[in-house]
Amino acid sequence: MSIVLDNPVAVRRAAMDLLARREHGRVELARKLRKRGAADDLIETALECLAQEGLLSESRYLESFVSYRARAGYGPLRIREELTQRGLPRADIEQALCDSGIDWREQLEATWRRKYAGQLPGDARERAQQGRFLSYRGYPLDLIGRLLRGIDID
Template sequence: MSDANNQTKAAPKHSAMHIAVGLLARRDYSRQQIQLKLQQKQYDADEIETTLDHCQQSGYLDDARFAALLLKSHISKGHGVNKIRQSMQQKGLSRALIEQVLLDSECDWFEVAKLKAQKKYGEAVPLDHPTRAKCIRYLMGQGFDYEQANYALAVEVD
């Protein structure tokens, strides 16, 4: 009798499509992220692939749109190309798509680095070598290359 009670209490397993659409209704994900979530819920590979294809054809799942939104989010946080590229790779976006989105962005990374430095350090530019080196390491940790970090800390002479 307890077996019958356990069976009636068990919630019916939703379809992979139901789960995927539910996730995508809240926010965008990459194809790989949805695939991993469905694999964790132990759906079979064929059902996952069919679901992903349907979501893409319906416009619910779009890696290019997701990449563009991710890029915009990272730029607003003051992150550089290297950090953005790494984040996109971790989310399962293809290298070709990542490079295309970065190329299409037309973002002035030198100015983004400068704004990040101003936000962190104010208008005062550190002149001593150890402090300046620390600032450059910080900016490089935020995804900027050495040239961009150096530009961000350059003293403007009027």
């Protein structure tokens, strides 16, 4: 039996259940509540209250998301795109990426070492393959090029 989200208490409870599992952005949380059948006016009221109480925080969500995706081996370009698709403001995303304190060059090298065991490409085909993989992961092309030419390797 599904819960009917037709009053402020039910909407707040559903929002808190979602927030208890992990951090959410305001847009993402509103979308999930709307999908569960909550009215827009009830959603906005509930989200405003949660934000005022400090239970819903865009900055905390951004910090958590950037950290999680970076640990999974993704670069700043991919993370930026994923957050943009989730409806977060570009300026907030840029600030979160800067505040993360992540050394993207080091992160790139760790991802490359995990995937290719630290073996520089032997020919153009291998270089292109490794470059495509790292580019897909969201690392800047200039860093990829330096890495694959052996400039940044210990």
